[in-house]
Amino acid sequence: MSRPLWQESAGTIAERVESGALAVDDVVRAHEEVAEAWEPHVHAYLTRVKGGIRPNGEAPAKRKLLSGVPVAIKDNLCTQGVATTCGSRILEGYVPPYDATVVKRLKAHGAVIVGKTNLDEFAMGSSTENSGFGTSRNPYDVTRVPGGSSGGSAVAVATGSAAVALGSETGGSVRQPASFTNLLGLKPTYGRLSRYGLVAFASSMDQVGIFSRSASDGARVLAALSGHDPLDATSLPGPALDFDALDLGEGAARGLTVGVPRALLGEGLDDDVAEGQRIVEAALQAAGATVREVTLLPPSSWVATYYLLATAEASSNLARFDGVRYGLRAPAKNVLDLYRETREAGFGAEVKRRILLGTYALSAGYYDAYYGKAQKARRRIQEDLLAALEGCDALLFPTAPTPAFKIGEKADDPLAMYLSDIFTIGANLAGLPALSVPAGFTGGGLPVGVQFTARAAREDLLYRLAAALEHQLSDPLERRWPTKPS
Amino acid sequence: MATIDVRHVALLARIALSEAESERMGKELAAILDYVKTLDALGLEDETPLSHVHDTFAPPRPDTPDPASCLPRAVVLAQAPLADDTSFLVPPVVDTR
Numbered sequence: 001m002s003r004p005l006w007q008e009s010a011g012t013i014a015e016r017v018e019s020g021a022l023a024v025d026d027v028v029r030a031h032e033e034v035a036e037a038w039e040p041h042v043h044a045y046l047t048r049v050k051g052g053i054r055p056n057g058e059a060p061a062k063r064k065l066l067s068g069v070p071v072a073i074k075d076n077l078c079t080q081g082v083a084t085t086c087g088s089r090i091l092e093g094y095v096p097p098y099d100a101t102v103v104k105r106l107k108a109h110g111a112v113i114v115g116k117t118n119l120d121e122f123a124m125g126s127s128t129e130n131s132g133f134g135t136s137r138n139p140y141d142v143t144r145v146p147g148g149s150s151g152g153s154a155v156a157v158a159t160g161s162a163a164v165a166l167g168s169e170t171g172g173s174v175r176q177p178a179s180f181t182n183l184l185g186l187k188p189t190y191g192r193l194s195r196y197g198l199v200a201f202a203s204s205m206d207q208v209g210i211f212s213r214s215a216s217d218g219a220r221v222l223a224a225l226s227g228h229d230p231l232d233a234t235s236l237p238g239p240a241l242d243f244d245a246l247d248l249g250e251g252a253a254r255g256l257t258v259g260v261p262r263a264l265l266g267e268g269l270d271d272d273v274a275e276g277q278r279i280v281e282a283a284l285q286a287a288g289a290t291v292r293e294v295t296l297l298p299p300s301s302w303v304a305t306y307y308l309l310a311t312a313e314a315s316s317n318l319a320r321f322d323g324v325r326y327g328l329r330a331p332a333k334n335v336l337d338l339y340r341e342t343r344e345a346g347f348g349a350e351v352k353r354r355i356l357l358g359t360y361a362l363s364a365g366y367y368d369a370y371y372g373k374a375q376k377a378r379r380r381i382q383e384d385l386l387a388a389l390e391g392c393d394a395l396l397f398p399t400a401p402t403p404a405f406k407i408g409e410k411a412d413d414p415l416a417m418y419l420s421d422i423f424t425i426g427a428n429l430a431g432l433p434a435l436s437v438p439a440g441f442t443g444g445g446l447p448v449g450v451q452f453t454a455r456a457a458r459e460d461l462l463y464r465l466a467a468a469l470e471h472q473l474s475d476p477l478e479r480r481w482p483t484k485p486s
Numbered sequence: 487m488a489t490i491d492v493r494h495v496a497l498l499a500r501i502a503l504s505e506a507e508s509e510r511m512g513k514e515l516a517a518i519l520d521y522v523k524t525l526d527a528l529g530l531e532d533e534t535p536l537s538h539v540h541d542t543f544a545p546p547r548p549d550t551p552d553p554a555s556c557l558p559r560a561v562v563l564a565q566a567p568l569a570d571d572t573s574f575l576v577p578p579v580v581d582t583r
Contacts, residue, residue: 430539
Protein backbone atom coordinates (compact mmCIF):
# COMPACT_ATOMS: atom_id res chain seq x y z
CA MET A 1 0.00 0.00 0.00
CA SER A 2 1.34 3.42 -0.88
CA ARG A 3 1.71 5.95 1.92
CA PRO A 4 3.20 9.45 2.26
CA LEU A 5 7.01 9.41 2.33
CA TRP A 6 7.11 10.73 5.89
CA GLN A 7 5.20 7.66 7.08
CA GLU A 8 7.59 5.22 5.41
CA SER A 9 10.00 3.14 7.45
CA ALA A 10 13.69 3.95 7.51
CA GLY A 11 14.28 0.53 5.96
CA THR A 12 12.04 1.19 2.98
CA ILE A 13 13.54 4.65 2.41
CA ALA A 14 17.10 3.30 2.58
CA GLU A 15 16.41 0.45 0.18
CA ARG A 16 14.56 2.63 -2.34
CA VAL A 17 17.21 5.37 -2.25
CA GLU A 18 19.98 2.81 -2.61
CA SER A 19 18.27 1.22 -5.64
CA GLY A 20 17.73 4.62 -7.28
CA ALA A 21 13.92 4.41 -7.05
CA LEU A 22 13.71 7.38 -4.70
CA ALA A 23 15.50 10.75 -4.65
CA VAL A 24 16.97 11.93 -1.35
CA ASP A 25 15.71 15.47 -2.02
CA ASP A 26 12.12 14.22 -2.19
CA VAL A 27 12.52 12.34 1.08
CA VAL A 28 14.00 15.36 2.84
CA ARG A 29 11.34 17.74 1.49
CA ALA A 30 8.47 15.48 2.64
CA HIS A 31 9.89 15.37 6.16
CA GLU A 32 10.57 19.12 6.21
CA GLU A 33 6.93 19.79 5.38
CA VAL A 34 5.89 17.76 8.40
CA ALA A 35 8.32 19.68 10.61
CA GLU A 36 6.99 23.01 9.35
CA ALA A 37 3.40 22.00 10.07
CA TRP A 38 4.11 20.60 13.54
CA GLU A 39 6.84 22.87 14.93
CA PRO A 40 4.56 25.72 16.05
CA HIS A 41 2.62 23.19 18.16
CA VAL A 42 5.39 20.96 19.56
CA HIS A 43 8.83 22.70 19.43
CA ALA A 44 10.82 19.53 18.76
CA TYR A 45 13.89 21.27 17.30
CA LEU A 46 16.46 23.78 18.49
CA THR A 47 18.15 23.92 15.07
CA ARG A 48 16.73 22.77 11.74
CA VAL A 49 19.08 22.49 8.78
CA LYS A 50 17.37 23.26 5.47
CA GLY A 51 18.03 20.36 3.12
CA GLY A 52 19.66 18.44 5.97
CA ILE A 53 23.30 17.77 6.82
CA ARG A 54 24.32 15.37 4.05
CA PRO A 55 27.26 12.99 3.94
CA ASN A 56 30.25 15.09 2.94
CA GLY A 57 33.39 13.24 2.00
CA GLU A 58 33.06 10.58 4.73
CA ALA A 59 34.29 7.17 3.62
CA PRO A 60 31.05 5.31 2.93
CA ALA A 61 30.19 2.17 4.88
CA LYS A 62 30.61 -1.13 3.03
CA ARG A 63 26.90 -1.80 3.21
CA LYS A 64 25.06 1.49 3.68
CA LEU A 65 22.07 0.94 5.96
CA LEU A 66 20.60 4.45 6.11
CA SER A 67 20.81 5.95 2.62
CA GLY A 68 18.62 9.05 2.49
CA VAL A 69 17.06 8.35 5.89
CA PRO A 70 16.10 11.58 7.72
CA VAL A 71 17.50 11.44 11.26
CA ALA A 72 16.97 13.96 14.07
CA ILE A 73 19.65 14.14 16.73
CA LYS A 74 19.61 15.39 20.28
CA ASP A 75 21.39 18.68 20.74
CA ASN A 76 24.01 17.23 23.09
CA LEU A 77 25.73 15.36 20.25
CA CYS A 78 28.45 17.37 18.55
CA THR A 79 27.89 18.25 14.90
CA GLN A 80 30.75 19.90 13.05
CA GLY A 81 29.75 23.39 11.94
CA VAL A 82 26.24 23.20 13.42
CA ALA A 83 25.38 24.74 16.82
CA THR A 84 25.27 22.34 19.78
CA THR A 85 23.69 23.87 22.88
CA CYS A 86 22.77 20.99 25.20
CA GLY A 87 19.62 23.05 25.82
CA SER A 88 21.74 25.42 27.90
CA ARG A 89 22.26 29.16 27.73
CA ILE A 90 25.85 28.54 28.82
CA LEU A 91 26.58 26.94 25.42
CA GLU A 92 24.53 29.35 23.32
CA GLY A 93 26.47 30.04 20.13
CA TYR A 94 28.86 27.10 20.53
CA VAL A 95 29.67 25.48 17.18
CA PRO A 96 31.65 22.24 17.54
CA PRO A 97 34.73 21.85 15.35
CA TYR A 98 34.20 18.07 15.08
CA ASP A 99 31.51 15.39 14.72
CA ALA A 100 30.56 12.87 17.39
CA THR A 101 31.46 9.32 16.29
CA VAL A 102 27.78 8.38 15.99
CA VAL A 103 27.23 11.42 13.74
CA LYS A 104 30.18 10.40 11.56
CA ARG A 105 28.79 6.89 11.29
CA LEU A 106 25.32 8.19 10.37
CA LYS A 107 26.92 10.10 7.51
CA ALA A 108 29.00 7.08 6.43
CA HIS A 109 25.74 5.13 6.19
CA GLY A 110 24.16 7.78 4.00
CA ALA A 111 21.75 9.29 6.56
CA VAL A 112 20.57 12.92 6.34
CA ILE A 113 20.60 14.84 9.63
CA VAL A 114 17.51 17.07 9.56
CA GLY A 115 18.12 18.96 12.79
CA LYS A 116 19.15 19.15 16.44
CA THR A 117 16.41 18.42 18.94
CA ASN A 118 15.32 19.98 22.21
CA LEU A 119 16.26 18.46 25.57
CA ASP A 120 16.32 19.18 29.25
CA GLU A 121 19.44 21.24 29.90
CA PHE A 122 22.48 18.95 29.78
CA ALA A 123 20.02 16.01 29.63
CA MET A 124 18.98 16.61 33.24
CA GLY A 125 15.24 16.11 33.45
CA SER A 126 12.27 14.00 32.47
CA SER A 127 10.05 16.43 30.54
CA THR A 128 12.13 18.97 28.50
CA GLU A 129 10.77 21.63 30.88
CA ASN A 130 14.37 22.23 31.98
CA SER A 131 15.46 23.29 28.49
CA GLY A 132 16.91 26.79 28.35
CA PHE A 133 15.03 27.28 25.08
CA GLY A 134 11.41 26.37 25.86
CA THR A 135 9.46 23.16 26.49
CA SER A 136 8.64 20.61 23.80
CA ARG A 137 5.07 19.34 23.73
CA ASN A 138 3.58 15.89 23.38
CA PRO A 139 1.94 15.55 19.95
CA TYR A 140 -0.73 13.20 21.38
CA ASP A 141 -1.82 16.00 23.75
CA VAL A 142 0.02 19.31 23.49
CA THR A 143 -0.88 20.26 27.07
CA ARG A 144 1.38 17.40 28.22
CA VAL A 145 5.13 16.80 28.24
CA PRO A 146 6.75 14.49 25.67
CA GLY A 147 9.00 13.10 28.42
CA GLY A 148 12.69 13.74 28.66
CA SER A 149 15.37 14.45 28.57
CA SER A 150 15.40 13.44 24.86
CA GLY A 151 11.86 14.80 24.36
CA GLY A 152 12.54 16.66 21.12
CA SER A 153 13.92 13.56 19.41
CA ALA A 154 10.84 11.58 20.49
CA VAL A 155 8.49 14.24 19.11
CA ALA A 156 10.38 14.35 15.79
CA VAL A 157 9.90 10.62 15.18
CA ALA A 158 6.36 10.50 16.61
CA THR A 159 5.14 13.25 14.26
CA GLY A 160 7.10 12.02 11.21
CA SER A 161 9.54 14.88 10.71
CA ALA A 162 12.31 12.27 11.07
CA ALA A 163 12.20 8.53 10.38
CA VAL A 164 14.43 7.74 13.37
CA ALA A 165 16.31 9.81 15.94
CA LEU A 166 19.21 9.69 18.36
CA GLY A 167 18.84 10.65 21.99
CA SER A 168 20.96 9.94 25.03
CA GLU A 169 20.31 8.19 28.31
CA THR A 170 21.77 8.53 31.74
CA GLY A 171 18.69 7.40 33.70
CA GLY A 172 15.89 6.72 31.21
CA SER A 173 16.01 9.75 28.92
CA VAL A 174 15.24 7.74 25.77
CA ARG A 175 12.92 5.02 27.09
CA GLN A 176 10.63 7.31 29.12
CA PRO A 177 9.92 9.76 26.24
CA ALA A 178 9.51 6.77 23.87
CA SER A 179 6.81 5.40 26.17
CA PHE A 180 5.06 8.81 26.21
CA THR A 181 5.01 9.09 22.40
CA ASN A 182 4.17 5.59 21.04
CA LEU A 183 7.75 4.75 20.02
CA LEU A 184 10.48 2.23 20.61
CA GLY A 185 13.37 3.66 22.61
CA LEU A 186 16.64 1.77 23.06
CA LYS A 187 19.21 2.31 25.79
CA PRO A 188 22.05 0.10 24.55
CA THR A 189 24.53 -1.73 26.74
CA TYR A 190 26.98 0.71 28.32
CA GLY A 191 29.83 0.99 25.84
CA ARG A 192 27.83 -0.30 22.86
CA LEU A 193 27.70 3.11 21.13
CA SER A 194 30.60 5.53 21.24
CA ARG A 195 30.29 8.47 23.62
CA TYR A 196 32.93 10.45 21.71
CA GLY A 197 31.27 13.79 20.98
CA LEU A 198 28.35 13.21 23.36
CA VAL A 199 28.57 16.07 25.87
CA ALA A 200 29.15 14.34 29.21
CA PHE A 201 26.62 14.36 32.06
CA ALA A 202 27.45 11.23 34.13
CA SER A 203 30.14 9.35 32.25
CA SER A 204 29.72 5.97 33.96
CA MET A 205 26.10 5.81 32.75
CA ASP A 206 25.78 8.08 29.67
CA GLN A 207 24.88 6.21 26.50
CA VAL A 208 23.55 7.26 23.11
CA GLY A 209 20.06 5.85 22.45
CA ILE A 210 17.78 5.24 19.48
CA PHE A 211 14.16 6.20 18.77
CA SER A 212 12.28 4.30 16.09
CA ARG A 213 8.73 3.44 15.08
CA SER A 214 9.56 -0.24 14.50
CA ALA A 215 11.92 -2.92 15.80
CA SER A 216 13.48 -3.30 12.37
CA ASP A 217 14.32 0.40 12.04
CA GLY A 218 15.81 0.55 15.54
CA ALA A 219 17.97 -2.50 14.93
CA ARG A 220 19.06 -1.02 11.60
CA VAL A 221 20.33 2.15 13.31
CA LEU A 222 22.06 0.16 16.05
CA ALA A 223 23.79 -1.95 13.40
CA ALA A 224 24.98 1.18 11.59
CA LEU A 225 26.33 2.91 14.71
CA SER A 226 27.72 0.09 16.88
CA GLY A 227 31.20 -1.42 16.76
CA HIS A 228 34.31 -0.44 18.69
CA ASP A 229 35.49 3.18 18.63
CA PRO A 230 39.14 3.80 19.65
CA LEU A 231 38.20 7.39 20.55
CA ASP A 232 36.06 6.23 23.52
CA ALA A 233 38.03 4.38 26.21
CA THR A 234 34.81 2.77 27.47
CA SER A 235 33.70 1.56 24.03
CA LEU A 236 33.09 -2.19 24.05
CA PRO A 237 35.36 -4.32 21.88
CA GLY A 238 33.72 -6.38 19.19
CA PRO A 239 31.86 -5.90 15.94
CA ALA A 240 28.63 -4.05 15.19
CA LEU A 241 25.25 -5.73 15.48
CA ASP A 242 24.74 -7.89 12.36
CA PHE A 243 21.46 -6.54 11.01
CA ASP A 244 21.15 -9.15 8.24
CA ALA A 245 21.51 -12.03 10.70
CA LEU A 246 18.75 -10.75 12.98
CA ASP A 247 15.47 -12.70 12.82
CA LEU A 248 12.59 -10.28 13.29
CA GLY A 249 9.94 -12.57 11.80
CA GLU A 250 6.77 -13.94 13.39
CA GLY A 251 8.70 -16.57 15.32
CA ALA A 252 11.21 -14.06 16.75
CA ALA A 253 10.19 -14.66 20.37
CA ARG A 254 9.55 -18.40 20.17
CA GLY A 255 11.36 -20.23 22.93
CA LEU A 256 12.42 -17.08 24.79
CA THR A 257 11.72 -16.66 28.51
CA VAL A 258 10.67 -13.32 29.96
CA GLY A 259 10.82 -12.55 33.69
CA VAL A 260 8.23 -10.26 35.26
CA PRO A 261 8.95 -8.70 38.68
CA ARG A 262 5.34 -8.71 39.93
CA ALA A 263 6.15 -6.69 43.05
CA LEU A 264 6.90 -3.67 40.86
CA LEU A 265 3.40 -3.73 39.42
CA GLY A 266 1.65 -2.66 42.60
CA GLU A 267 0.92 0.62 44.26
CA GLY A 268 1.35 3.83 42.30
CA LEU A 269 1.09 2.17 38.89
CA ASP A 270 -1.43 3.77 36.56
CA ASP A 271 -4.27 1.38 35.58
CA ASP A 272 -3.71 1.87 31.86
CA VAL A 273 0.01 1.13 32.23
CA ALA A 274 -0.83 -2.04 34.17
CA GLU A 275 -3.24 -3.01 31.40
CA GLY A 276 -0.48 -2.43 28.80
CA GLN A 277 1.77 -4.79 30.76
CA ARG A 278 -0.99 -7.46 30.80
CA ILE A 279 -1.58 -7.13 27.05
CA VAL A 280 2.13 -7.48 26.29
CA GLU A 281 2.51 -10.54 28.55
CA ALA A 282 -0.42 -12.24 26.80
CA ALA A 283 0.95 -11.35 23.36
CA LEU A 284 4.37 -12.77 24.22
CA GLN A 285 2.81 -16.04 25.33
CA ALA A 286 0.79 -16.14 22.11
CA ALA A 287 4.09 -15.62 20.26
CA GLY A 288 5.59 -18.71 21.89
CA ALA A 289 7.52 -17.06 24.73
CA THR A 290 7.34 -18.16 28.35
CA VAL A 291 6.53 -15.64 31.08
CA ARG A 292 7.72 -16.34 34.63
CA GLU A 293 7.88 -14.36 37.84
CA VAL A 294 11.13 -12.93 39.20
CA THR A 295 11.98 -10.72 42.17
CA LEU A 296 13.96 -7.48 42.26
CA LEU A 297 15.10 -5.00 44.90
CA PRO A 298 12.61 -2.14 45.29
CA PRO A 299 13.31 0.43 42.56
CA SER A 300 13.32 3.22 45.14
CA SER A 301 16.91 2.05 45.78
CA TRP A 302 17.68 2.65 42.10
CA VAL A 303 16.49 6.25 42.32
CA ALA A 304 18.40 6.98 45.52
CA THR A 305 21.62 5.49 44.13
CA TYR A 306 21.27 7.24 40.81
CA TYR A 307 20.72 10.71 42.20
CA LEU A 308 23.94 10.45 44.22
CA LEU A 309 26.16 8.96 41.52
CA ALA A 310 24.83 10.91 38.54
CA THR A 311 24.99 14.23 40.37
CA ALA A 312 28.49 13.53 41.67
CA GLU A 313 29.72 12.78 38.18
CA ALA A 314 27.85 15.78 36.77
CA SER A 315 29.44 18.12 39.30
CA SER A 316 32.82 17.06 37.97
CA ASN A 317 31.93 16.93 34.26
CA LEU A 318 30.23 20.31 34.23
CA ALA A 319 33.22 22.02 35.85
CA ARG A 320 34.44 22.63 32.28
CA PHE A 321 31.74 25.25 31.69
CA ASP A 322 33.55 28.20 33.20
CA GLY A 323 33.43 31.01 30.65
CA VAL A 324 37.04 30.54 29.52
CA ARG A 325 37.14 28.28 26.46
CA TYR A 326 33.67 28.42 24.88
CA GLY A 327 30.12 29.59 25.39
CA LEU A 328 28.81 32.27 27.69
CA ARG A 329 31.05 34.56 29.73
CA ALA A 330 29.82 36.89 32.46
CA PRO A 331 31.79 40.10 33.17
CA ALA A 332 34.01 39.77 36.27
CA LYS A 333 37.03 41.43 37.86
CA ASN A 334 38.89 38.26 38.81
CA VAL A 335 38.93 34.68 37.61
CA LEU A 336 37.04 33.20 40.57
CA ASP A 337 34.17 35.59 40.01
CA LEU A 338 34.34 34.85 36.30
CA TYR A 339 33.60 31.18 37.05
CA ARG A 340 30.93 31.92 39.64
CA GLU A 341 29.04 34.58 37.72
CA THR A 342 29.22 32.74 34.39
CA ARG A 343 27.82 29.55 35.92
CA GLU A 344 25.15 31.44 37.86
CA ALA A 345 23.99 33.19 34.68
CA GLY A 346 24.38 30.25 32.29
CA PHE A 347 22.94 27.25 34.16
CA GLY A 348 19.26 26.70 34.87
CA ALA A 349 17.84 25.72 38.25
CA GLU A 350 17.90 21.93 37.79
CA VAL A 351 21.51 21.89 36.60
CA LYS A 352 22.54 24.01 39.58
CA ARG A 353 20.58 21.74 41.93
CA ARG A 354 22.36 18.65 40.61
CA ILE A 355 25.81 20.24 40.63
CA LEU A 356 25.26 21.30 44.25
CA LEU A 357 23.97 17.87 45.29
CA GLY A 358 26.91 16.17 43.57
CA THR A 359 29.44 18.58 45.04
CA TYR A 360 27.97 17.93 48.48
CA ALA A 361 28.03 14.13 47.99
CA LEU A 362 31.73 14.30 47.08
CA SER A 363 32.80 16.83 49.69
CA ALA A 364 35.07 16.13 52.63
CA GLY A 365 33.21 14.44 55.47
CA TYR A 366 30.27 13.31 53.33
CA TYR A 367 31.96 11.20 50.64
CA ASP A 368 31.59 7.84 52.42
CA ALA A 369 28.08 8.54 53.63
CA TYR A 370 26.76 9.41 50.19
CA TYR A 371 28.97 8.72 47.16
CA GLY A 372 30.73 5.73 48.68
CA LYS A 373 27.47 4.21 49.87
CA ALA A 374 25.87 4.72 46.45
CA GLN A 375 28.75 2.89 44.75
CA LYS A 376 28.14 -0.05 47.07
CA ALA A 377 24.42 0.09 46.32
CA ARG A 378 25.23 0.11 42.62
CA ARG A 379 27.08 -3.21 42.98
CA ARG A 380 24.09 -4.70 44.85
CA ILE A 381 21.65 -3.46 42.20
CA GLN A 382 23.70 -4.83 39.31
CA GLU A 383 24.02 -8.24 40.99
CA ASP A 384 20.29 -8.22 41.72
CA LEU A 385 19.35 -7.53 38.09
CA LEU A 386 21.80 -10.15 36.79
CA ALA A 387 20.41 -12.70 39.27
CA ALA A 388 16.87 -11.97 38.03
CA LEU A 389 18.10 -12.53 34.46
CA GLU A 390 19.42 -16.02 35.30
CA GLY A 391 17.02 -18.38 33.63
CA CYS A 392 15.43 -15.53 31.62
CA ASP A 393 16.30 -13.94 28.31
CA ALA A 394 14.84 -10.59 29.34
CA LEU A 395 12.91 -8.83 32.09
CA LEU A 396 9.60 -7.10 31.37
CA PHE A 397 8.05 -4.26 33.35
CA PRO A 398 6.57 -0.81 32.68
CA THR A 399 8.80 1.98 31.37
CA ALA A 400 7.16 4.72 33.44
CA PRO A 401 4.55 4.48 36.21
CA THR A 402 2.16 6.83 34.37
CA PRO A 403 1.47 8.12 30.87
CA ALA A 404 2.63 11.64 29.92
CA PHE A 405 1.92 14.18 32.67
CA LYS A 406 0.73 17.77 32.29
CA ILE A 407 3.25 20.54 31.57
CA GLY A 408 3.98 22.20 34.92
CA GLU A 409 2.56 19.34 36.99
CA LYS A 410 5.89 18.29 38.52
CA ALA A 411 7.97 21.36 37.71
CA ASP A 412 8.08 22.61 41.32
CA ASP A 413 8.80 19.25 42.95
CA PRO A 414 12.21 17.87 41.93
CA LEU A 415 11.74 14.60 43.81
CA ALA A 416 8.37 13.91 42.13
CA MET A 417 10.04 14.52 38.77
CA TYR A 418 12.91 12.15 39.66
CA LEU A 419 10.40 9.43 40.55
CA SER A 420 8.98 9.46 37.02
CA ASP A 421 12.23 7.64 36.10
CA ILE A 422 11.81 5.06 38.84
CA PHE A 423 11.57 2.02 36.50
CA THR A 424 14.24 3.01 33.99
CA ILE A 425 17.25 3.76 36.21
CA GLY A 426 18.17 0.15 37.07
CA ALA A 427 19.42 -0.62 33.55
CA ASN A 428 21.63 2.50 33.58
CA LEU A 429 23.17 1.65 36.95
CA ALA A 430 23.84 -1.93 35.84
CA GLY A 431 25.04 -1.04 32.31
CA LEU A 432 22.44 -3.36 30.75
CA PRO A 433 20.56 -2.80 27.48
CA ALA A 434 16.85 -1.98 27.73
CA LEU A 435 14.19 -1.25 25.14
CA SER A 436 10.86 0.51 25.69
CA VAL A 437 8.10 -0.66 23.34
CA PRO A 438 4.58 0.67 22.76
CA ALA A 439 1.90 -1.02 24.87
CA GLY A 440 -1.29 0.64 23.69
CA PHE A 441 -3.12 3.80 24.70
CA THR A 442 -5.11 5.11 27.65
CA GLY A 443 -8.82 5.80 27.25
CA GLY A 444 -7.83 9.44 26.77
CA GLY A 445 -5.55 8.60 23.84
CA LEU A 446 -2.15 8.81 25.56
CA PRO A 447 0.48 6.19 24.68
CA VAL A 448 1.87 3.86 27.33
CA GLY A 449 4.99 1.70 27.17
CA VAL A 450 6.69 -1.30 28.72
CA GLN A 451 10.36 -2.21 28.57
CA PHE A 452 12.55 -5.25 28.15
CA THR A 453 15.96 -5.50 29.87
CA ALA A 454 18.56 -8.07 28.78
CA ARG A 455 22.11 -9.10 29.63
CA ALA A 456 24.98 -7.01 28.28
CA ALA A 457 25.32 -6.89 24.48
CA ARG A 458 22.02 -8.75 23.90
CA GLU A 459 20.16 -5.97 22.11
CA ASP A 460 19.31 -8.62 19.51
CA LEU A 461 16.96 -10.30 22.02
CA LEU A 462 15.30 -6.97 22.81
CA TYR A 463 14.50 -6.26 19.18
CA ARG A 464 13.35 -9.87 18.62
CA LEU A 465 10.84 -9.53 21.46
CA ALA A 466 9.71 -6.15 20.13
CA ALA A 467 9.27 -7.59 16.63
CA ALA A 468 7.21 -10.49 17.97
CA LEU A 469 4.89 -7.97 19.65
CA GLU A 470 4.48 -6.08 16.39
CA HIS A 471 3.36 -9.32 14.69
CA GLN A 472 0.93 -10.05 17.54
CA LEU A 473 -0.45 -6.60 18.34
CA SER A 474 -0.03 -4.03 15.60
CA ASP A 475 1.84 -3.42 12.37
CA PRO A 476 4.08 -0.38 12.99
CA LEU A 477 3.25 0.95 9.53
CA GLU A 478 -0.43 1.12 10.54
CA ARG A 479 0.43 3.05 13.69
CA ARG A 480 -1.89 5.52 15.38
CA TRP A 481 -0.39 8.88 14.37
CA PRO A 482 -1.00 11.98 16.48
CA THR A 483 -3.48 14.54 15.12
CA LYS A 484 -2.14 18.04 14.56
CA PRO A 485 -4.08 20.69 16.53
CA SER A 486 -5.99 23.07 14.23
CA MET B 487 15.87 16.40 57.94
CA ALA B 488 19.44 16.96 56.71
CA THR B 489 20.77 20.50 56.72
CA ILE B 490 23.26 21.62 54.12
CA ASP B 491 25.48 24.69 54.17
CA VAL B 492 24.38 25.66 50.68
CA ARG B 493 26.54 28.77 50.51
CA HIS B 494 29.68 26.73 51.22
CA VAL B 495 28.73 24.06 48.68
CA ALA B 496 27.94 26.76 46.09
CA LEU B 497 31.41 28.24 46.60
CA LEU B 498 32.97 24.80 46.06
CA ALA B 499 30.82 24.41 42.93
CA ARG B 500 31.76 27.88 41.68
CA ILE B 501 28.17 29.13 41.37
CA ALA B 502 27.23 32.63 42.62
CA LEU B 503 23.79 31.65 43.96
CA SER B 504 21.43 34.43 45.02
CA GLU B 505 20.09 34.46 48.58
CA ALA B 506 16.65 33.33 47.39
CA GLU B 507 18.15 30.47 45.37
CA SER B 508 20.29 29.35 48.33
CA GLU B 509 17.26 29.14 50.58
CA ARG B 510 15.18 27.23 48.08
CA MET B 511 18.00 24.84 47.11
CA GLY B 512 18.66 24.10 50.77
CA LYS B 513 15.11 22.82 51.25
CA GLU B 514 15.04 20.85 48.00
CA LEU B 515 18.42 19.20 48.58
CA ALA B 516 17.43 18.24 52.12
CA ALA B 517 14.28 16.51 50.79
CA ILE B 518 16.37 14.58 48.24
CA LEU B 519 18.93 13.56 50.88
CA ASP B 520 16.12 12.29 53.10
CA TYR B 521 14.91 10.10 50.26
CA VAL B 522 18.45 8.78 49.79
CA LYS B 523 18.28 7.32 53.31
CA THR B 524 16.23 4.45 51.81
CA LEU B 525 19.64 2.96 50.92
CA ASP B 526 20.29 2.29 54.60
CA ALA B 527 17.76 -0.57 54.42
CA LEU B 528 20.03 -2.46 51.99
CA GLY B 529 22.72 -3.18 54.63
CA LEU B 530 25.70 -2.26 52.48
CA GLU B 531 28.53 -2.21 55.06
CA ASP B 532 30.42 -5.17 53.58
CA GLU B 533 29.57 -4.55 49.92
CA THR B 534 32.33 -3.84 47.36
CA PRO B 535 31.86 -0.50 45.59
CA LEU B 536 31.23 -0.59 41.86
CA SER B 537 32.64 2.16 39.67
CA HIS B 538 32.74 0.40 36.26
CA VAL B 539 29.84 -1.72 35.06
CA HIS B 540 31.88 -4.07 32.90
CA ASP B 541 34.80 -6.18 34.08
CA THR B 542 36.73 -5.63 30.88
CA PHE B 543 37.04 -2.92 28.32
CA ALA B 544 38.87 -2.69 25.05
CA PRO B 545 42.65 -2.44 25.48
CA PRO B 546 43.91 1.16 25.57
CA ARG B 547 45.06 2.57 22.24
CA PRO B 548 48.82 3.05 21.78
CA ASP B 549 50.19 6.04 23.71
CA THR B 550 51.73 7.73 20.69
CA PRO B 551 51.34 11.30 19.42
CA ASP B 552 48.77 11.72 16.65
CA PRO B 553 49.03 15.34 15.50
CA ALA B 554 46.68 14.67 12.56
CA SER B 555 43.77 14.07 14.93
CA CYS B 556 44.39 17.27 16.93
CA LEU B 557 42.43 20.42 16.19
CA PRO B 558 44.46 23.43 14.96
CA ARG B 559 45.02 26.01 17.71
CA ALA B 560 43.21 28.73 15.78
CA VAL B 561 40.09 26.57 15.49
CA VAL B 562 40.02 25.96 19.23
CA LEU B 563 40.69 29.58 20.18
CA ALA B 564 37.95 30.76 17.81
CA GLN B 565 35.33 29.37 20.22
CA ALA B 566 36.66 31.32 23.21
CA PRO B 567 34.80 34.37 24.52
CA LEU B 568 38.18 36.15 24.71
CA ALA B 569 41.52 35.08 23.24
CA ASP B 570 44.59 36.41 21.44
CA ASP B 571 46.56 34.54 18.77
CA THR B 572 48.01 31.99 21.17
CA SER B 573 46.02 31.92 24.43
CA PHE B 574 42.67 32.05 26.16
CA LEU B 575 42.43 35.35 28.05
CA VAL B 576 41.02 35.63 31.59
CA PRO B 577 40.85 38.36 34.24
CA PRO B 578 43.59 38.38 36.94
CA VAL B 579 43.93 35.08 38.81
CA VAL B 580 45.41 36.90 41.83
CA ASP B 581 43.52 40.06 42.72
CA THR B 582 46.23 42.67 43.33
CA ARG B 583 44.01 45.60 44.28
